[in-house]
Amino acid sequence: MSRKGRTGRGRFLLAAALLLALSVGFEKEFGAAGRGSGAAPLLYLPSGRYLKVASLGYDELLADVLYLWSIQYYSNYDIGDRYVYLEHIYKDVITELDPRYLDPYLIGAMIMSAEAQDPEMALRLLDKGIAKNPDQWILPFEAGFLCYQTLRDYPRSSRYFEQAAAVPGVPPIVQRFKAEMTRRAGDIRASLGEWAGIYDAATDDYVRTIAWKHVHDLRVQVDLEDLTAAIAAYRDRFGRAPAGLAQLRTAGLLAEIPRDPEGRDYVYEPQSGRPSYGGVSILGR
Amino acid sequence: MTGRILAIALNTFREAIRNRILYLLLVFAVALILCAQTLSLLTVGSEEKIIKDFGLATIDLFGVLTAVLMGIGLVSREIERRTVYVLLAKPIHRAEFVLGKYAGLVLTLLVNTAIMALCFVLLLLAKGIFDPGILLAIALLFLQFLLITAIAVLFSCLSNPIVSCILTLALYAVGHLLWSFDLLRARLAAPWARALCAGLQRLLPDLAPFDVKGQVVHGIPLPPGTVAYAFVYLALYGGAVLALACAAFQRKEMQ
Amino acid sequence: MAVLTLEGVAKSYRTHLSLRKYWILKDLSFEVHPGEIFGFIGTNGAGKTTTIKLVLGLLFPDAGRIRLCGDDPSRPEARRRVGFLPENPYFHDYLTGWEFLDFHARLHGFRQPERRRRVGELLERVGLKNRADRALRLYSKGMLQRIGLAQALLHDPDVVILDEPMSGLDPIGRRDVRDLILELKRRGRTVFFSTHILSDTETICDRVGMLVRGRLAAIGSVEDLVRGDVGSWEVTLAWPGPGSPPVGEVLSRRDDRILLRIGSQADLHRLVGSLNGGGARLVAVTPARRSLEDLLVQEVRGSADAAGERRP
Numbered sequence: 001m002s003r004k005g006r007t008g009r010g011r012f013l014l015a016a017a018l019l020l021a022l023s024v025g026f027e028k029e030f031g032a033a034g035r036g037s038g039a040a041p042l043l044y045l046p047s048g049r050y051l052k053v054a055s056l057g058y059d060e061l062l063a064d065v066l067y068l069w070s071i072q073y074y075s076n077y078d079i080g081d082r083y084v085y086l087e088h089i090y091k092d093v094i095t096e097l098d099p100r101y102l103d104p105y106l107i108g109a110m111i112m113s114a115e116a117q118d119p120e121m122a123l124r125l126l127d128k129g130i131a132k133n134p135d136q137w138i139l140p141f142e143a144g145f146l147c148y149q150t151l152r153d154y155p156r157s158s159r160y161f162e163q164a165a166a167v168p169g170v171p172p173i174v175q176r177f178k179a180e181m182t183r184r185a186g187d188i189r190a191s192l193g194e195w196a197g198i199y200d201a202a203t204d205d206y207v208r209t210i211a212w213k214h215v216h217d218l219r220v221q222v223d224l225e226d227l228t229a230a231i232a233a234y235r236d237r238f239g240r241a242p243a244g245l246a247q248l249r250t251a252g253l254l255a256e257i258p259r260d261p262e263g264r265d266y267v268y269e270p271q272s273g274r275p276s277y278g279g280v281s282i283l284g285r
Numbered sequence: 286m287t288g289r290i291l292a293i294a295l296n297t298f299r300e301a302i303r304n305r306i307l308y309l310l311l312v313f314a315v316a317l318i319l320c321a322q323t324l325s326l327l328t329v330g331s332e333e334k335i336i337k338d339f340g341l342a343t344i345d346l347f348g349v350l351t352a353v354l355m356g357i358g359l360v361s362r363e364i365e366r367r368t369v370y371v372l373l374a375k376p377i378h379r380a381e382f383v384l385g386k387y388a389g390l391v392l393t394l395l396v397n398t399a400i401m402a403l404c405f406v407l408l409l410l411a412k413g414i415f416d417p418g419i420l421l422a423i424a425l426l427f428l429q430f431l432l433i434t435a436i437a438v439l440f441s442c443l444s445n446p447i448v449s450c451i452l453t454l455a456l457y458a459v460g461h462l463l464w465s466f467d468l469l470r471a472r473l474a475a476p477w478a479r480a481l482c483a484g485l486q487r488l489l490p491d492l493a494p495f496d497v498k499g500q501v502v503h504g505i506p507l508p509p510g511t512v513a514y515a516f517v518y519l520a521l522y523g524g525a526v527l528a529l530a531c532a533a534f535q536r537k538e539m540q
Numbered sequence: 541m542a543v544l545t546l547e548g549v550a551k552s553y554r555t556h557l558s559l560r561k562y563w564i565l566k567d568l569s570f571e572v573h574p575g576e577i578f579g580f581i582g583t584n585g586a587g588k589t590t591t592i593k594l595v596l597g598l599l600f601p602d603a604g605r606i607r608l609c610g611d612d613p614s615r616p617e618a619r620r621r622v623g624f625l626p627e628n629p630y631f632h633d634y635l636t637g638w639e640f641l642d643f644h645a646r647l648h649g650f651r652q653p654e655r656r657r658r659v660g661e662l663l664e665r666v667g668l669k670n671r672a673d674r675a676l677r678l679y680s681k682g683m684l685q686r687i688g689l690a691q692a693l694l695h696d697p698d699v700v701i702l703d704e705p706m707s708g709l710d711p712i713g714r715r716d717v718r719d720l721i722l723e724l725k726r727r728g729r730t731v732f733f734s735t736h737i738l739s740d741t742e743t744i745c746d747r748v749g750m751l752v753r754g755r756l757a758a759i760g761s762v763e764d765l766v767r768g769d770v771g772s773w774e775v776t777l778a779w780p781g782p783g784s785p786p787v788g789e790v791l792s793r794r795d796d797r798i799l800l801r802i803g804s805q806a807d808l809h810r811l812v813g814s815l816n817g818g819g820a821r822l823v824a825v826t827p828a829r830r831s832l833e834d835l836l837v838q839e840v841r842g843s844a845d846a847a848g849e850r851r852p
Contacts, residue, residue, distance in 0.1 A: 057461040057492065060499045061342040064335050068327045100503045103330030292646035296632070303634045367630035371691065374596045374624035374701075375647045376616040539598035540553070 043085045048096020055097065063098035070094065070104075074111050083116040091125050095132070105129035105139055109146065119150045130163065137167040141174055144181065154185035172198070172207060183218065188225070192218040213282045216261045220277045223258040227266060227275040230254050241273030289377050290385040297389020301355060302396075310354075311397060314347035315404045322408060333414045334502055340405040341422055341498045344398065348430045349457060351397055352390070356437025357449035359386045360534065365445075370539060380531040387438050387527060391431060398427050418501040425512065428519050429495035433457055435523045436490065439530040442537065460492030490526075494518055541610060543699050543730045544572040544595060549604030551590055564590045565754045568604070572732050572747075574698075577725050579741035580734040581832065582751035583840060588734040589627060591751070592703050595732075596624055609699065623692035627703040627734075629684050633677035637668055637687055640676055641694065648695045662690040682713045689720065700724055702733035706740055718744055738832045750836060757839040765835060772828050773802045775811065778821040785820070787811040797823065 144160030
């Protein structure tokens with residue numbers, strides 16, 4: 001290599017290095033202003049139905065990429081006002097591109113309820129997921145849990161758990177949740193029936209024990225309810241409380257007098273006309 | 286006859302593997318597949334889906350790119366470089382030349398796809414998320430490559446590489462959008478427009494039967510006859526395209 | 541039966557953008573007989589390569605009929621006994637010499653071990669046995685020409701068609717090609733080749749076809765074409781005085797020597813007659829036999845005049 005050739009090339013290399021350093025410095029100094037708006041265009045994505053056209057058969061991949069982006073975006077607490085398009089992104093874009101992708105429903109619902117404080121939005125998303133994935137129990141389960149814990153809407157919760165329980169292959173805990181939600185929704189008789197069913201179907205002692213506890217307490221509650229209703233009916237008819245529980249039978253108001261789970265009679269105070277349970281409630285209710 | 290087609294096919298294969306573009310694409314593809322692992326770290330939730338989607342999409346994309354980039358120059362480059370003169374002066378049918386070139390590219394794609402598939406499967410096995418359905422998805426993707434190659438070869442017989450590239454990629458895009466023709470047809474009022482739309486939908490290459498990536502990744506069982514349908518469609522449509530290519534080449538003037 | 545027949549062949553082309561047709565060949569008709577060496581000559585751009593491509597089925601005529609070995613050239617059977625070497629051979633340059641010949645041998649349908657034998661034999665014959673492992677990309681022009689010849693002769697064809705086989709070769713190479721053509725004739729093969737180097741054709745061709753602007757201006761054996769009248773004489777005079785001799789075209793003048801061209805027998809007589817008693821002396825009279833080149837130039841000029849333009 002001639003001397004001349006070497007210096008010629010070196011000059012250009014030096015210039016390149018210098019310009020590169022300058023550009024890096026420049027970008028560092030002044031480029032920050034442009035940052036942050038990089039994510040913004042993604043917020044204005046058209047609905048997934050139209051995005052499908054652009055994805056040319058790579059729908060699932062696009063859904064993945066958008067989901068990954070969304071996680072990063074929504075975990076960035078510096079961005080104020082970031083929940084504006086939350087529903088659009090999860091419900092109308094990502095889950096439109098790949099309706100069977102479960103993570104966006106679950107994580108989306110979590111962000112919506114826990115961070116954006118909008119449980120109804122979360123439930124809309126989960127409803128969509130349930131409609132598109134009837135074979136997945138986790139979605140109605142999450143919805144049911146959301147209703148129970150955040151909304152304290154037990155009847156609604158119970159309906160969701162019923163949906164979940166209907167899915168084949170659902171884990172047994174869901175059944176138990178359902179039974180409990182039924183109770184909290186106020187229908188103790190149905191709840192008792194469900195718990196009894198769980199008890200009968202139980203294949204291990206752990207489940208059997210839990211079920212028995214519930215059955216026990218619910219049995220008491222149901223019996224007491226029946227007794228109270230019968231006493232009230234007696235009062236209506238005869239104008240006073242019965243002297244003893246056996247009179248409820250003789251008056252034809254009850255086919256037979258229930259006994260408590262331990263086999264004893266229920267305690268009855270004629271003065272107050274109230275039946276009560278002689279034992280201790282296992283679950284402390 | 287098959288001896289001559291085979292000779293041309295092997296020669297084409299030999300040319301392809303001495304072509305640096307092939308290696309470039311392959312290296313990129315393998316690198317991307319391995320990147321799937323890195324990308325999956327970003328997710329909250331199922332890693333498996335990210336890796337599988339990414340890997341299959343990479344194989345799909347790079348297979349198509351290879352099919353198109355090598356297919357468009359298959360015939361036109363030979364004509365342009367005049368290497369075709371001495372070959373066509375031999376006692377061969379022109380159709381044997383076209384089919385031989387096509388077969389050579391098919392062989393190249395087979396090796397290519399096998400390498401990409403191997404890397405991907407190894408990654409999946411290492412992560413314990415391998416599922417035989419993946420192989421089925423890759424096999425159908427391979428059939429897709431064969432169809433696209435046929436289209437590229439047809440254009441290669443008709444015009445220069447740039448035009449061929451644009452048209453082949455356009456047909457690839459349309460092939461994935463045929464579902465939208467149904468939507469379009471519903472919006473059209475005139476019966477002749479609907480008929481035209483329906484006709485086009487039938488005539489254009491349908492690439493949807495070859496795309497089972499989503500189903501495989503979600504573990505949804507494929508309807509019986511999926512593979513058979515794809516195979517027969519490829520044989521018929523691809524055969525038609527190749528026949529067209531042979532027809533075009535039959536009377537092409539070798540200026 | 542003629543090995544190659546053209547009847548009324550015409551070929552035109554039009555550029556992409558214009559609608560005008562350019563005629564390359566017009567009403568071309570001739571025959572090539574078995575066992576002869578036929579030289580196809582003409583200026584550059586006359587249409588020689590086009591004719592050869594038509595003969596091999598690489599192009600299709602606009603009009604007329606072509607028969608190669610009795611068949612239409614577009615059918616493979618016609619080319620079975622034909623070997624072809626194109627001008628400026630373009631071969632797959634990523635192949636080695638051996639791979640290249642092996643590939644072509646396969647196209648002819650040769651199987652092992654016959655294939656190996658033939659390839660080795662041809663490599664030997666063209667003197668490339670030692671370079672067979674190198675990629676064609678690394679071959680010199682002469683080597684490419686030789687491997688091209690090897691390819692054309694692999695299947696021992698009855699007819700060998702060569703397009704400008706001597707172009708770009710050094711004199712040794714040209715002589716080798718010439719010897720090869722003669723050897724082919726000795727073995728009863730037919731050779732049809734095109735060239736614009738006329739000196740080669742005069743010595744080896746049995747017959748010559750001259751193509752001028754797409755038409756066959758002359759065809760026949762070399763003797764027939766340039767036979768007979770000695771075309772002209774070159775006369776050297778000693779001419780002491782000023783002025784010019786009364787007859788003839790002055791080619792050059794030096795000291796008192798004038799070189800004249802005399803175009804006809806009559807002019808020669810007139811000149812000689814005029815010299816008597818003038819002090820001028822006849823130094824030399826050389827009959828210049830008209831060569832093919834002269835004929836070509838004459839035909840070209842004639843054709844240009846007919847077309848109303850002057851060729852440079």
